[in-house]
Amino acid sequence: MSEPQPVEPAPAETASQSQNLNDDINALSVDELDRLTQNVLDETASTRPLLSESAPLSALREEYERGSATFLKQIDYLSGKAYTHFRRARGDGDCFYRSLGFAWVESLMTSQEPDMEASMALSLLESSLDILAAAGFQKLVYEDFYDTLANLIKHIFTPGAGGQTLTMSSLLGAFQNAEISNSIVVYLRLLTSATIRTDEDNYAPFLFHPEIGDQLEPREFCENFVEACGREADHVQITALTKALNFSIQVAYLDGHGTDGTVNFVEFQIAPPQEGSLPPPVLLYRWCEIMAVSRVYADVNASLGAGWYDYERLHIDWNVPDRYEIVRRVGGGKYSEVFEGVDMSNEDRCIIKVLKPVMKKKIKREVKILRNLTGGPNIISLLDVVQDGPSRSNSLIMEYVDNTEWKELFPVWTETEMKHYLFQLLKGLDFVHSRGIMHRDLKPANIMYDRARGKLRLIDWGLAEFYHPDTKYHVRVGSRYWKAPELLVGYEKYDYSLDLWSVGCMLASMVFRKEAFFRGRDNEDQLLRILKVLGTDTFERYLEKYGLYIQTDNRALLQSYARVPFNAFGPPTVSREALDLLDKLLRYDHLERLTAAEALAHPYFTIIVIATSHEDILP
Known part of the structure; x- marks a missing residue:
């Protein structure tokens, strides 16, 4: 989830310190590990303030000090551009609207003539009521939310109940107050929706379902993705709201994708800046997870x-x-x-x-x-x-399939039988994935195999699901011994590749003659057994890439482990092709695993491909 952070060139009053979630945990002492675990628990999104105190940019840098070098370069780039401070909005899906609302009111207060700017803003806000009415919203729906925002702006030049006009401290207090802050968010969402609905010709070509990519009608888009709180804003919404408020902003992306550590800025400029005016506020999007789309059959x-x-x-x-x-x-x-x-x-x-x-x-x-x-x-x-x-x-x-039990198969079958079994399995999986479906519970018990006839069938589709890019799915699927790492660390935006991890586990069981290669007592122990084979170096890079971390009291999961080569687990008769295929399937990063089609083309299956091309039936 992205968190927009207004970056303030001016000095701040109070700096907030965030625990570094990207620390090199291997270098920490036991006491430091305890503090790290506690701080991770303390700093969950639900307990963060809706909007934080201003903090020096160095505090953000410290979060990545021993983590991502790319992010450090981007933060240094911002420092080189004279950005010195930032605020953090809670990453709750409303962070854009909350950040922009705060930045807008703050810009009125810090302008050269705040009273005049606030009066003009109130006039603009009053005219926005006509836009809401034209969009079909009833006054009863928006009037309380409107009053909350309008009253806050009035306090820039009119003393409140305590005899004070709005200060930076009281502005922050208002945006940290859930009732006031959320009311402002709701009004800004309604105004954005009304702006889109009343200008369909301009906005309709750009309204798409954020998860599956289907083009949507303006009303459907607005009802589901603009008016609904907790939904991330896209460029269309940013464009519409900045237009409605006549407010220019820049959005900077701290996402690890800038060239040579640069940060990409996108301008939402309503009018050319006037001479002597302050630069537009910057909303800094810091991606806590990246969008990973399946390499095949995504659409x-x-x-x-x-x-x-x-x-x-x-x-x-x-x-x-x-x-x-x-x-x-x-x-x-x-x-x-x-x-x-x-x-x-x-x-x-x-x-x-x-x-x-x-x-x-x-x-x-x-x-x-x-x-x-x-x-x-x-x-x-x-x-x-x-x-x-x-x-x-x-x-x-x-x-009906005359099935032979897995525990009877793996100790006795020949390498040719193994190849035939896996080839038929991968052939079926590639078809399944090409139809946009993930099995999500692939294991030997869900594969029926008639050994005498070489007939294989994939069964039990009760946990199968349709794949849509960038969609969150339940991680409580699969069976422990065959679960992919993304399920064990809670990564919800997985894809077809979790089925390929299970295939890799089955291949390891076959060639090393084990009923299950990774045999954990519970999910944490399952992950630990994987770490002790594949090592922690690539695991830590995987966690960093996808913005993941482990919450655990199991200190064994926080230790370092060297990778153990696969040839250490089996007899020397295991072929190099089998070990290479195993290495390419059992990868932490799901985007690095072979797809089913790529696995079918691996040299391990050359004899099967030749036999199939001659229409031979293998035992």
């Missing part, structure tokens, strides 16, 4: 449209279960019980997945995904959906 769902991915629209016509008979239980879990069954109409064997009571939309999602994947290579086929009348329990009828 599949956006291009196919809501009819493809919106499972909540799905209507399921349930059939009666009379033609199916249960033979025996073959498995089960948190969300279902699984039985071998028989279709009495043709004597064919089938799998009957009896769903436990869950939210309807979860059932709709699984059915929608299975139907979307119909006919795909190595994907289990959905044959029927049935509902028992008296109990109202729902069941999915699937194709």
